[in-house]
Amino acid sequence: xDITVNILLTIATAATPLLIAAIGELVVERSGVLNLGxxxxxxMGAVGGFGAGYLTGSPWIGLLAAIALxxxxxxxxxxxxxxxxxxxxxxxxxxxxxxxxLSGMMGTSFVGQPGARLPNLDIPGLTAIPVVGRxxxxxxxxxxISIALTAAVMWxxxxxxxxxxxxxxxxxxxxxxxxxxxxxxxxYLAVIFGGACAGLAGGHLSxxxxxxxxxxxxxxxxxxxxxxxxxxxxxxxxxxxxxxIFGAVWIGQLHAQAFGIPVPSxxxxxxxxxxxxxxxxxxxxxKRLTMMNTPASLGQPFVPDR
Amino acid sequence: xxxxxxxxPQRSMLFSALSPFIAFMLTIIAGAIxxxxxxxxxxxxxxxxxxxxxxxxxxxHELAIxxxxxxxxxxxxxxxxxxxxxxxGAEGQFILGGIVGSIIPVLFPQFEGPLVLPLMLLFGMVxxxxxxxxxxxxxxxxxxxEILTSLMLVYVAQLFLDWLVRGPWRDPKGFNFPQxxxxxxxxxxxxxxxxSGRANWGFVFALVAAxxxxxxxxxxxxxxxxxxxxxxxxxxxxxxxxxNRMVFFAFMLSGALAxxxxxxxxxxxxxxLQPVISPGYGFTAIIVAFLGRLNPLGIVAAGLVLALTYLGxxxxxxxxGISDKxxxxxxxxxxxxxxxxxxxxxxxxxxxxxxxxxLEAAPxxxxxx
Numbered sequence: 001x002d003i004t005v006n007i008l009l010t011i012a013t014a015a016t017p018l019l020i021a022a023i024g025e026l027v028v029e030r031s032g033v034l035n036l037g038x039x040x041x042x043x044m045g046a047v048g049g050f051g052a053g054y055l056t057g058s059p060w061i062g063l064l065a066a067i068a069l070x071x072x073x074x075x076x077x078x079x080x081x082x083x084x085x086x087x088x089x090x091x092x093x094x095x096x097x098x099x100x101x102l103s104g105m106m107g108t109s110f111v112g113q114p115g116a117r118l119p120n121l122d123i124p125g126l127t128a129i130p131v132v133g134r135x136x137x138x139x140x141x142x143x144x145i146s147i148a149l150t151a152a153v154m155w156x157x158x159x160x161x162x163x164x165x166x167x168x169x170x171x172x173x174x175x176x177x178x179x180x181x182x183x184x185x186x187x188y189l190a191v192i193f194g195g196a197c198a199g200l201a202g203g204h205l206s207x208x209x210x211x212x213x214x215x216x217x218x219x220x221x222x223x224x225x226x227x228x229x230x231x232x233x234x235x236x237x238x239x240x241x242x243x244x245i246f247g248a249v250w251i252g253q254l255h256a257q258a259f260g261i262p263v264p265s266x267x268x269x270x271x272x273x274x275x276x277x278x279x280x281x282x283x284x285x286x287k288r289l290t291m292m293n294t295p296a297s298l299g300q301p302f303v304p305d306r
Numbered sequence: 307x308x309x310x311x312x313x314x315p316q317r318s319m320l321f322s323a324l325s326p327f328i329a330f331m332l333t334i335i336a337g338a339i340x341x342x343x344x345x346x347x348x349x350x351x352x353x354x355x356x357x358x359x360x361x362x363x364x365x366x367h368e369l370a371i372x373x374x375x376x377x378x379x380x381x382x383x384x385x386x387x388x389x390x391x392x393x394x395g396a397e398g399q400f401i402l403g404g405i406v407g408s409i410i411p412v413l414f415p416q417f418e419g420p421l422v423l424p425l426m427l428l429f430g431m432v433x434x435x436x437x438x439x440x441x442x443x444x445x446x447x448x449x450x451x452e453i454l455t456s457l458m459l460v461y462v463a464q465l466f467l468d469w470l471v472r473g474p475w476r477d478p479k480g481f482n483f484p485q486x487x488x489x490x491x492x493x494x495x496x497x498x499x500x501x502s503g504r505a506n507w508g509f510v511f512a513l514v515a516a517x518x519x520x521x522x523x524x525x526x527x528x529x530x531x532x533x534x535x536x537x538x539x540x541x542x543x544x545x546x547x548x549x550n551r552m553v554f555f556a557f558m559l560s561g562a563l564a565x566x567x568x569x570x571x572x573x574x575x576x577x578x579l580q581p582v583i584s585p586g587y588g589f590t591a592i593i594v595a596f597l598g599r600l601n602p603l604g605i606v607a608a609g610l611v612l613a614l615t616y617l618g619x620x621x622x623x624x625x626x627g628i629s630d631k632x633x634x635x636x637x638x639x640x641x642x643x644x645x646x647x648x649x650x651x652x653x654x655x656x657x658x659x660x661x662x663x664x665l666e667a668a669p670x671x672x673x674x675x
Contacts, residue, residue, distance in 0.1 A: 036453065080642065083309045084649040089392055089453065090596060094641035097589060101634025108629040218459050227454045266469035273458040277444070284450045303311050303653070 005131060007251065012139060013209055015247025016146045017042070017201040021225035022239045023146075023153050024197020028231055030157060031190035031293070032170035034299040036092025037077050038224025040099025041195050045202025047072040047103040050213040053116035058226065060206050062116060063142070064202070066207070070199015071192050073099060078191040082184050085301040100216060108176040110213035116210035118142065140208045142200065149197070170295035173302040183302055198222065220273065227276045231283050233293040242279075249275050311653040326597055326604070328642035330611070336639050346626055354625045355618035365617070367503025371575050372616050374508035375400065375567035375587040375608035380513075380594035381519045381602045382560030388523070388600050390536040391556045395441060395456030396564040398463035399434040403565025404572040404583050406433025406469055408486065411493035412475050412579065418492040426493060427654040434565015435558040437463065442557035446550040460588070466664025468581045475579065485614055486579040495574035508570035513606065515563055520602040532556070564588060585616065586634070593641040612637060
């Protein structure tokens with residue numbers, strides 16, 4: 001029983017960064033913007049979170065720094081694609097390349113240093129309940145944030161007027177503009193929200209998952225988060241399910257490596273990436289369904305006419 | 307304050323030519339700020355970064371060695387991006403080219419002679435093209451996003467190479483180092499001018515590829531097809547151009563060139579397979595393609611510039627103790643500024659202050675008449 005609980009806990013820890021980054025990107029894409037810079041914003045959050053936590057000794061300051069750095073970094077993307085109407089695919093790619101380089105440079109002196117770790121929740125009486133206690137009341141704080149965030153985004157997108165407006169912008173920016181909606185302003189806010197989420201996800205990696213700084217420690221998780229959004233057909237609760245499936249794959253291959261299963265470790269390590277491809281194929285196969293779910297103006301630049 | 311974009315009636319030839327230079331200047335300015343923040347005199351840093359790595363003849367050879375894969379891959383990617391097909395997995399195709407091209411020298415080291423090299427290069431191209439076919443097939447058959455699949459395959463390729471050099475292909479007499487046997491002499495890409503430096507035939511391949519693709523894109527029907535399908539798929543369909551065929555063509559061409567770059571690097575600069583054979587050439591080549599305005603001849607120049615950023619990064623690391631990651635930062639900034647400056651080709655930019663009214667007063671009816 002204890003082993004099951006432990007495995008469930010590690011799956012949750014592996015799924016949380018994917019979930020947060022994907023939820024953020026989901027809001028961005030629902031507004032019609034495709035930000036391929038998730039990996040870059042995430043790694044900036046990771047290095048910023050680690051650095052601030054390490055220098056101040058407080059993981060909570062690290063957490064705030066991770067969110068802030070992700071948001072600031074996404075602002076770069078927003079200015080380029082929204083104000084200057086650059087190609088979103090190419091700009092997102094350059095955000096990722098820049099983030100990987102910048103984080104490597106900023107983190108040079110952090111390599112090999114012990115980091116600050118966010119403490120797990122510990123409520124007297126509740127956490128000690130057998131089995132469910134640790135699952136419900138004994139995880140790291142970001143886990144709870146991720147669940148709350150998913151619920152909040154679901155409520156925002158589908159139950160509020162602003163959420164409806166955001167979705168309408170994603171489906172047709174020209175119509176939204178004609179109705180007097182400030183398309184660019186909404187998109188700015190969406191992109192910055194996505195950046196803050198990606199930064200938080202990166203902070204989770206360097207403050208909870210492995211409290212240390214390793215170059216390129218995101219290891220493609222930002223890209224997997226992007227794939228999760230497609231897999232989830234732009235629906236928050238499906239992102240949640242997808243993130244936990246991928247968390248399970250990630251943990252599964254790690255456990256398989258630890259048990260010494262007679263399969264090359266490299267093959268096991270490549271499973272999350274191969275799984276991403278398989279999942280994308282399965283979900284995109286139905287062309288009509290995909291077309292129906294995709295925000296119609298996704299990735300197209302918008303220049304308001306006057 | 308905010309920006310406002312005003313569409314130009316036609317694309318500006320002036321800014322089309324100027325934008326890479328403006329972008330480069332902006333990168334220099336941002337770089338100067340960066341160096342100053344790191345506590346280094348920017349002038350001294352630039353001297354070390356951009357001038358010293360190319361002040362001697364042997365160093366120019368090193369530049370050519372770094373530029374060759376960037377140009378080869380960049381030229382291929384330019385065809386993809388022109389066609390609005392997003393292959394960002396060139397790094398993986400590069401690695402597969404290196405692996406498949408190494409089959410002969412690793413598994414049949416006793417096979418020597420003038421046939422070895424051409425076969426290796428051919429194998430490398432086939433390997434890269436075959437690996438690029440996967441995202442093309444998934445895109446055309448299953449409508450799968452090629453950006454994500456081609457990128458995921460990079461990780462898979464890296465792990466596959468890692469497994470090969472630590473497992474079945476490891477040199478049995480190599481003291482357990484993760485590497486294959488040293489290639490024999492007939493499997494080594496010859497140097498161009500051994501008297502003055504290490505540059506090998508890879509650079510010639512890059513130049514030839516650039517010229518051939520330039521001819522393809524500007525003088526042949528296929529190139530026209532690429533451009534039409536890229537700018538207006540609907541018009542392309544009316545013209546009878548097949549979008550699916552184009553996806554395969556662009557992916558296989560760029561994959562083959564990336565594969566050629568991979569095997570050229572392995573048999574030229576390295577001489578054996580190692581766990582890591584590329585310092586991110588496949589990703590840097592994306593920047594090369596854009597900096598070169600997706601024009602094969604521009605890409606030659608851009609490849610040389612980006613190669614210099616690699617050498618400069620190494621130089622500042624050894625001379626000033628700054629992380630060589632500074633090269634990646636420069637490359638990222640350069641791409642950012644290029645994309646930003648490209649806006650000037652299609653738009654005029656106007657700054658609007660807070661004070662100015664949002665809309666200009668509409669002309670009164672009497673004035674119009």
